[in-house]
Amino acid sequence: MQIRTTLTVLTAATALVLTGLCVGNNINMLPIDASSNAATYDSLFKVLFSIGTMLFVGIVILLVYSLFKFRRRSGDLSDGLAIEGNLPLEIVWTAIPAVVVLFVGIYSYDIYERMGGMVALNDHSAMDHAAMAQPAMQASTSSRVWGGIGAAGMDAPSMGKVLPVEVTAMQFAFIFHYPDANITSGELHVPAGQSVELHMEAKDVIHAFWVPQFRLKQDIIPGQPTVLSFTATRAGSYPIVCAELCGPYHGGMRSNVVVHEPEAYSAWLQQNSPISTTTT
Amino acid sequence: MTLANPSDFNGSLQPQGWLKYFSFSLDHKVIGLQYLVCGFIFYLIGGALAGVIRTELASPISDFVSRETYNEVLTLHGTVMIFLWIVPVVNGAFGNYLIPFYVGARDMAFPRLNAVAFWLIPPAGILLISSYFIAGAAAQSGWTAYPPLSLTTPAAGQVVWILSVLLLGGSSIFGGINFIATVLKLRRPGLKLMQLPMYCWAMLGTSILVVLSTPVLAGTLILLSFDIIAHTGFFNPALGGNVVVYQHLFWFYSHPAVYIMVLPAFGLVSEILPVHARKPLFGYTTMVYSIMAIVFLGLIVWAHHMFTSGTPPWMRLFFTIATSFIAVPTGIKFFNWLATLWGGKIALNSAMLFSCAFIVNFVFGGITGVALAQVPFDIHVHDTYFVVGHFHYIVYGGTVFVIFGSLYHWYPKFTGRMLNEDLGRLHFLLTFIGFNLCFAPQHWLGLNGMPRRVAEYDPAFTTLNQISSVGALLMAISTLPLLINVVLTAINGKVAGDNPWNALTPEWLTSSPPPVENWLGEAPLVTEPYGYGQKQEVTP
Ligand code: HEM
Numbered sequence A: 001m002q003i004r005t006t007l008t009v010l011t012a013a014t015a016l017v018l019t020g021l022c023v024g025n026n027i028n029m030l031p032i033d034a035s036s037n038a039a040t041y042d043s044l045f046k047v048l049f050s051i052g053t054m055l056f057v058g059i060v061i062l063l064v065y066s067l068f069k070f071r072r073r074s075g076d077l078s079d080g081l082a083i084e085g086n087l088p089l090e091i092v093w094t095a096i097p098a099v100v101v102l103f104v105g106i107y108s109y110d111i112y113e114r115m116g117g118m119v120a121l122n123d124h125s126a127m128d129h130a131a132m133a134q135p136a137m138q139a140s141t142s143s144r145v146w147g148g149i150g151a152a153g154m155d156a157p158s159m160g161k162v163l164p165v166e167v168t169a170m171q172f173a174f175i176f177h178y179p180d181a182n183i184t185s186g187e188l189h190v191p192a193g194q195s196v197e198l199h200m201e202a203k204d205v206i207h208a209f210w211v212p213q214f215r216l217k218q219d220i221i222p223g224q225p226t227v228l229s230f231t232a233t234r235a236g237s238y239p240i241v242c243a244e245l246c247g248p249y250h251g252g253m254r255s256n257v258v259v260h261e262p263e264a265y266s267a268w269l270q271q272n273s274p275i276s277t278t279t280t
Numbered sequence B: 001m002t003l004a005n006p007s008d009f010n011g012s013l014q015p016q017g018w019l020k021y022f023s024f025s026l027d028h029k030v031i032g033l034q035y036l037v038c039g040f041i042f043y044l045i046g047g048a049l050a051g052v053i054r055t056e057l058a059s060p061i062s063d064f065v066s067r068e069t070y071n072e073v074l075t076l077h078g079t080v081m082i083f084l085w086i087v088p089v090v091n092g093a094f095g096n097y098l099i100p101f102y103v104g105a106r107d108m109a110f111p112r113l114n115a116v117a118f119w120l121i122p123p124a125g126i127l128l129i130s131s132y133f134i135a136g137a138a139a140q141s142g143w144t145a146y147p148p149l150s151l152t153t154p155a156a157g158q159v160v161w162i163l164s165v166l167l168l169g170g171s172s173i174f175g176g177i178n179f180i181a182t183v184l185k186l187r188r189p190g191l192k193l194m195q196l197p198m199y200c201w202a203m204l205g206t207s208i209l210v211v212l213s214t215p216v217l218a219g220t221l222i223l224l225s226f227d228i229i230a231h232t233g234f235f236n237p238a239l240g241g242n243v244v245v246y247q248h249l250f251w252f253y254s255h256p257a258v259y260i261m262v263l264p265a266f267g268l269v270s271e272i273l274p275v276h277a278r279k280p281l282f283g284y285t286t287m288v289y290s291i292m293a294i295v296f297l298g299l300i301v302w303a304h305h306m307f308t309s310g311t312p313p314w315m316r317l318f319f320t321i322a323t324s325f326i327a328v329p330t331g332i333k334f335f336n337w338l339a340t341l342w343g344g345k346i347a348l349n350s351a352m353l354f355s356c357a358f359i360v361n362f363v364f365g366g367i368t369g370v371a372l373a374q375v376p377f378d379i380h381v382h383d384t385y386f387v388v389g390h391f392h393y394i395v396y397g398g399t400v401f402v403i404f405g406s407l408y409h410w411y412p413k414f415t416g417r418m419l420n421e422d423l424g425r426l427h428f429l430l431t432f433i434g435f436n437l438c439f440a441p442q443h444w445l446g447l448n449g450m451p452r453r454v455a456e457y458d459p460a461f462t463t464l465n466q467i468s469s470v471g472a473l474l475m476a477i478s479t480l481p482l483l484i485n486v487v488l489t490a491i492n493g494k495v496a497g498d499n500p501w502n503a504l505t506p507e508w509l510t511s512s513p514p515p516v517e518n519w520l521g522e523a524p525l526v527t528e529p530y531g532y533g534q535k536q537e538v539t540p
C-alpha cells in the first residue's frame, strides 16, 4: 500500500515536470528577439513558464480531483475526517515554495547580471567595459544618472565602440539626436551588433522607452537623466512604444527603431548627416 | 473602555424594518449590510466604466469615446473598483457583520466611529463620480496619479479625486482601528486568540496594514494637492521636486492595499471551505503565522512597482527577493486549503464553486506575480497588458470571486432566506467563463507588446482584444442572475432556518437574521469553530 502510494506520487510528479518542461520550451508567447538582451530574457521566460505550468497544473489537478473524489453523496449528512494538521506535511509544503523561490531568485539574478543590470551606472570604468578605449562619455557630464540597464551585457558582440544617442521624450514623441554625427531624427537608427547607449531625458511628464523585441524598458523621468544600453542583433524595424501613461495621446506615442546591417547604417549616416560634417 | 450601548440608537427611537438601513444605525449588522449594498452599487458603476473601456478597445482606433474621456473613465474605473467596491466590501461589509459574532461581542468596539466610517463612503463616491460633471473633467492620470502628469491635467478633477480618496482613506483607517480594538479587547471571557475563526486573524492582519500604510497615502496626496493648488514643488521637477519619491510613497500604501483586499478574502475562504467540506480547517496555527508573515512581507515589497523607474541595482534585487518570498506563506495557505478539502464531504454549491474558482484564479495570478517580481522579467512587461491581466486575476479572480462566494454562504444569515442554487450556478458559470475569456488573453497581449492605459493600439492586437471584450460582455451579463436571485429570494425565497449549513462558527448559533444585540441570552463560547467530525452532537 505504502509503496503503491509512493509510486503514484512519483509518477505524477514526473509527468508534471515533463508537462511543464514541454509547455515552457515549446510554447512561444514572445515576439521575435532582436537584441543580445532578448535571448537572455527568453531563457528566463522559459524557466518561469515551465515552473509556473508545473505548479498551476499540479494544483488544479489536485483540486479538481478532490472535488470529484470527495464530493458529498446526497443524503450523506456525516462529516469528513477530523484531520487538523500534519507537521511533516506542512514542513514539506513550506519547503517546496521556498526552494522554488530561491532557485528562481538566484537564476533571475544571474540573468539580470548577464543583462548588465548590476553595473553601477555612474561607475565609468564599468560602463565602458564593452568599450575599453572609449574615454569620458555623455553620461559623466550630468551630475547624477539614474538606473536603467547598465553597459551592454558582457557577452554583447560589440564592435568595440559604443554608439551614444540622446533621447528626448515629450508629449507625444521621441526625438533622437546623434551627438557624434549631429543628426536629429524621429526614428532611431542603429547598426546591428554594436552597443548603443541611450541617454534619455523627458521634457514634461514621465514617459517610458520600450522596444518589445529588445525586451527592454526604461522610464524617462523629468529631472533625472537615465541611461539604457543595448546591442541590437537582428536587422529590421521594430516599434518603440511609450509605456507610461503620459496624457491623452499616450496610446499614439509610438516610433520605430530601425536596425541596419553595419554597411547600411553607414549609408544612412552619410545620407542624413548635415553637409558640414560630410564634406571634407 | 466605555462603549456606546447600541440599543440607545437601535431602540424604539430608530426606524425599524428596511428603513433602518437608510439611517445612522449603530448596529454592526446594519452597518455591514450598508457597506455591502453600497459597495455593490459602486461595483455596477465601476463595471459600466469597464464596459466603456472594453468597448473602446474592441477596435484598434480611438473611436468610441475621446482620448481624454478614455483616461477619465480608466481612472474612475480603477479608483471605484478598489476604493469603493473591494476594500469596503471585504473589510467593511463582512468585517462588520462577522467580527462581533466571532469574538462573542454584541457590537464593534466603537459603534459610532463605525457608523461614521461607513457614512464617509457614499458622499466620497458621489463626489468622485460627479467630478466628471461638476468640474468639467474628472481626473485623468490613472488611479496612481503619478506626477508630473497629475500636475498638468485639469486641476479641478484631480483635486476632487484627491479629496475623495482622502475621505475613503479616512473611512478605512477608522474601520481598521475598530477591528483591531474589537478583536483584541472585546473577546468574550474565556475565548483565546488561537481559538478565533480565521477571518478574525485575517482582519487583524489587514487592519494592521491599513493603520500603518493608509496615513502614508493620505500624506502623499495632501502634498500632491499642495503642488496642484499652491504650486509647491514637492513632486514637480520644474521646481526641483522629485517624481520618484511620490512613487515610493504611493506604493508604500498601494502595494499593501493589494493585501488589504486579498487577506480578508483569504479569511472568508477559510470560513467557507470547512463548512461545505465538513472538515476542520487544516493547519490552523500555520495559517495564522502565514497571515502575519504576509503582513510583514507586504510592507517591504512596494518598490517592485518601480523596477523601471530608475531604481539602483541593489534596490531592485532587494525587492525582487522580498517579493518572491511572499510566495512562501501564500503557498502554505493554498496547500492548507487543499488539505482541508482532502477527505471531506464536499458539497459543490455556489459558495463552494466560487471559493474553489478563487483558488484556481489566485494560483494563476500568484504565479504571474512571482514572475513579475523578477526584475529582468518585469522590465519587459511592466506597464503592459500582462500586468493588467495579472492584477485582475488577483483582484477579480481573488477577491471578487470570494465576495460572491461569501454572499451565497452568508445570505441566509443576513436575510433568513436561501439564495436559489440554480441561479447561483448560472451566475458562477457566466462569471468564471467571462472572467477567464476577458483577462487570460491580456497576458499574451502584454508579452507581445501592447502597453496598458491606451485607447488605441497596433491593429495586430485586434483579435485578442476582441476576445477580451466578449469576455467582459459575459461578465456584465453574469450580474443579471445574481440580481434576479437576490430580488426574487428576498421576496419569496426558501426559509433558511438558523443554521442551514450546520456550521459551527458562532454567527450560526443565533437566529437568522439575528436580533439587535446578536444573542437573546449570553453569547455562546465557541472554542472549536472548525470542530467538524469530532463531536457529532451538533445542534439538531
Ligand atoms: C471588480 C474588480 C475590478 C477591479 C478591482 C479592477 C481594478 C482595475 C484597476 C486598478 C485598473 C487600473 C486602472 C489604471 O490603470 O489606472 C483597471 C483597469 C482596467 N480594468 Fe479593471 N477592475 C475590476 C474589474 C474589471 C472588469 C470586470 C473589467 C472588464 C470588463 C475590467 C477591465 C479593465 C480594463 C480594460 C482596464 C484598463 C487597463 C489599462 O488600460 O491599463 N476591470 N482595473
Ligand SMILES: [Cu+2]
Pocket (backbone or CB within 6 Å): A170, A171, A172, A206, A207, A208, A242, A243, A244, A245, A246, A250, A253
Ligand atoms: Cu509618452
Ligand SMILES: [Cu+2]
Pocket (backbone or CB within 6 Å): A207, A208, A242, A243, A244, A245, A246, A247, A249, A250, A251, A253
Ligand atoms: Cu505615454
